Amino acid sequence: MEPLKPSAPDRLGPTAADDVVASEPTCRNPIERLGEFSIRSVNELGDFSVFIAKSLCALIGLRASLTKISRAVFELGVRCVPIIVTVGCFTGLIIGLQGYRTLARFGSESALGSTVALALVNGLAPVLAALMVVGQSGSALAAELGIQRNSEQIDAIETMGINPLGYLIAPRLVASLVAFPIHTALFDVVGIIGGYFSGVLLLGQQSGVYWQNVFDALKPDNVGGGLVKSLIFGFGVTAICAFEGYNTHRRSTEAGARGVSQSTTRAVVYSSIAVLALDYLITSVQH
């Protein structure tokens, strides 16, 4: 048998700090540091892509995959419903209030229904719903995986011959494709009702005018565009949070609880930035 060939740096080290020390740039020249940063970023992007690809491949042959996906939909979806309803309601109330006053300057109060519907369906609802889910479920996912990594539970899964990416990550990625559009749709409905409360019940617009405008504004393109965004956001933020939590030992500068804390913070920050950046990109493409 041939001896094992020297391997690439391990996924794991004795401590997270060791890996960090090993990968610390020794150069101080700003250009070199920029180059170092660029190379590291590309490497991380590559790692992230491989992580997603491997997780999706692990779906093949996953035992009781429907049960696992259903459980993940429940955890990801049901847990976030209260916050989606709350934030959706207040967003609708605010848009209704602000929109009515702005439109009143031009004598176009009757367009309030379409303003609320369009602002929510293809713009705010997917973004805000995704941000709420990041705060609620994404952070929990990153923390849970980080703790599982630190307490060697993920290593234990591997030693049992179970693919941890298939067991822990893949069902959640699939669940995000189910849960996020539902969250967005719920946000839309609650937000439009919120707009009705502020525009019709508080400010006195006619109910029939409001709803007619809403129905006129809601075209399949608008609704579909919002749902496509929610699919992309959902998959993206779940993948980012899972990646950060799963690799907490490798990506944090400190080990243990502080490492998990760093991973969770990074997961929330990167996911939020990703949602806004993707929203800009998708909106640019759609229009």
Place this chain on the structure above:
Amino acid sequence: MGTPFLQIRGLKKSFGSRTVLDGVDLTVERGSITTIMGKSGIGKSVLLKCIADIYQPDAGEILIEGKPGRGAKCHAEGVPRMSYLFQGNALFDSMTAMDNVALPLVETTRTRPRAAREQVLALFQQLDLGNVADQYPNQMSGGMQKRVALARALISQPQLILFDEPTTGLDPQRKNSVFTMIADFQRKFDFTAVIVSHDIPEVLFISDQVDWMDAGKIRFVGHPTDLEQVRDPALLDFVYHRNELLSELAGQKGRTALFADWSDLQRSYDYFVVASCATERRRPGAELGLRRFVSYREAVAAVAAISRQHSDVYFLDERHFGFAIAGASPEAVQEEAEGLLRAVSDGSNLRNITRYHWGARAYKLPDVANPSALWTLEENAEILANTQILPK
């Protein structure tokens, strides 16, 4: 001699600029218990994790029954599979004990959930875990969690189990209990065990082979009794520091001291035996009036009361017992040894003795299939009967 069960050659592993394993060579025989000792941070756990395929070695080879294989993947290639008992147990805290143990069955075999549950319950019965099936890890004691982790390691009937410091954080009684459990189940389930442990001398009583790691290499390989002859100051310091301290504090004699005393006995007697054993009973010798951590003088006096020959007794802790007997004829020595062992075990038989080996330099063991393995009651009797006592 056949192919060793596990063979490691020239294994190297570095993390950044820090070399942890620097050419480790290790051979483990089938059905044996091998203990890897060494200072903290020397790379023992890294070695186990390389075997389990958690870490990727930089160089070297790992062979199982002569074929390359690491971790759980080796099962798919027809090579026997392995389990890993983590230092912190690595139980899933959101799952019950039942779900934790059933997980490998449900996820890696075609076992139906109901059948898996039955298998787990049967194993729980064997491990005295009957009442924890529906408990979560945080509802169990440390010792109980260790048993559940062992159950999870055993459920897939592995041929190799890697134990990473299995007694960390346990009190002395629980440590002994875990080691006894490992020895007992190793005999019952016939797996090969590799243990990383600092617990000297407890772990030595169940080990067939001891490997000492230092500076990234294995620097000592041998039977636990071979440690009596080592001259390496670093190893001597590591092995005997705690052992001698414990003996001193407890007023007992360590094995080294006991052997040293035999120079006097050899001058007086023609035949003698030195033996040590670990029993599953607590306080072996209690019926002789011996207390736990009995002083050396008290022990000798108590054993001498039932002994016709010159006897010497030492205790390492409340489950480990050793003795030395000398006499004018081999029959007298043998009879004395048998009587003492019976008295120590439970007064009637040797059923509770899990380890029993002869350490006398003047003894010749009969040819047995595996001299360092744990012997059953019947085997003990047979070996005892066929042991040739050499004249001085």
